[in-house]
Amino acid sequence: MNYYYITGTSRGIGKGFADYLLKNSNNRVIGISRQQSINNNNYKHINLDLTNAEAISNFKFDFHPDAKKIYLINNAGSLGFIKPVGKLDASTIIKNYTLNLIAPSVLSNTFIDFYNTIDAEKVIVNISSGAGKAPVDGWAVYCASKAGVDMFSRVLDEEQKIRMQQSDKKIDIGFKIFSIAPGIVDTEMQNDIRKASKNNFSRLENFIAFKANNELLDPAIVSEKYFKILEDVINIKEVVFSLKDYK
Numbered sequence: 001m002n003y004y005y006i007t008g009t010s011r012g013i014g015k016g017f018a019d020y021l022l023k024n025s026n027n028r029v030i031g032i033s034r035q036q037s038i039n040n041n042n043y044k045h046i047n048l049d050l051t052n053a054e055a056i057s058n059f060k061f062d063f064h065p066d067a068k069k070i071y072l073i074n075n076a077g078s079l080g081f082i083k084p085v086g087k088l089d090a091s092t093i094i095k096n097y098t099l100n101l102i103a104p105s106v107l108s109n110t111f112i113d114f115y116n117t118i119d120a121e122k123v124i125v126n127i128s129s130g131a132g133k134a135p136v137d138g139w140a141v142y143c144a145s146k147a148g149v150d151m152f153s154r155v156l157d158e159e160q161k162i163r164m165q166q167s168d169k170k171i172d173i174g175f176k177i178f179s180i181a182p183g184i185v186d187t188e189m190q191n192d193i194r195k196a197s198k199n200n201f202s203r204l205e206n207f208i209a210f211k212a213n214n215e216l217l218d219p220a221i222v223s224e225k226y227f228k229i230l231e232d233v234i235n236i237k238e239v240v241f242s243l244k245d246y247k
């Protein structure tokens, strides 16, 4: 059996991931978000607010003795308010970092600790963004948290490589870590971007045009592409990359 813990399954890309995986009866999806929108016998929902640091700290993974694959997909994320620094309120900044950076970090730590000795394909996929590589005005916390997720992933990968060099267990693959940006996808998040105030966001018209020109990607197609790439995890050399790097 394959087990996929996915944050943010109630809509958008995370729901696309769950819908894609649940077509295969060997897959079990454990979804984590504040709302639930999936009803399937192979789906379990956990209601959790990932801006709540205490709830994240107390999160426990289950033991899956029959697991061939165990994945943690840190997908839940939000732009928070689109405003320049100086106009943000402190609690929004703190909640946004908690959701976008602290939750993936804490869940990854618990995941690696808990499944450390399990013989299965163990993978962490962080849903990254081009915003972690280039600055976008009005998105300071979002850009910084995605850049943080990229670097966190690179360090985890480095640690796993060191672990594998020291391991005498030739079949032990350790954990594989990726931070993969999806491109611009037609979700609620893009809807929120288009609602930003022009005074607070210089690129508003570009994002309105992406939608008007049908340039947004379908979450179902994006999800399929993620899992096609992840079919061969052992041979993926990059840690941080974008879906558009793959044809």
Ligand SMILES: NC(=O)c1ccc[n+]([C@@H]2O[C@H](COP(=O)([O-])OP(=O)(O)OC[C@H]3O[C@@H](n4cnc5c(N)ncnc54)[C@H](OP(=O)(O)O)[C@@H]3O)[C@@H](O)[C@H]2O)c1
Pocket (backbone or CB within 6 Å): 007, 008, 009, 010, 011, 012, 013, 014, 015, 032, 033, 034, 035, 036, 048, 049, 050, 051, 074, 075, 076, 077, 078, 099, 127, 128, 129, 130, 181, 182, 183, 184, 185, 186, 187, 188, 189, 190
């Ligand atoms: N759409 C794009 O163009 C795009 C581009 C680059 C990267 N991304 C990344 O892709 C990921 C998914 O984005 P999306 O576009 O699918 O966004 P979305 O449609 O807004 O969905 C966000 C998901 O995150 C969950 N979430 C938000 N706040 C949460 C909280 N406090 N606690 C628990 N779950 C929470 C939501 O569930 P609840 O509201 O039910 O809690 C929802 O399921 C994000 O990490 C985003 O940064 C998206």
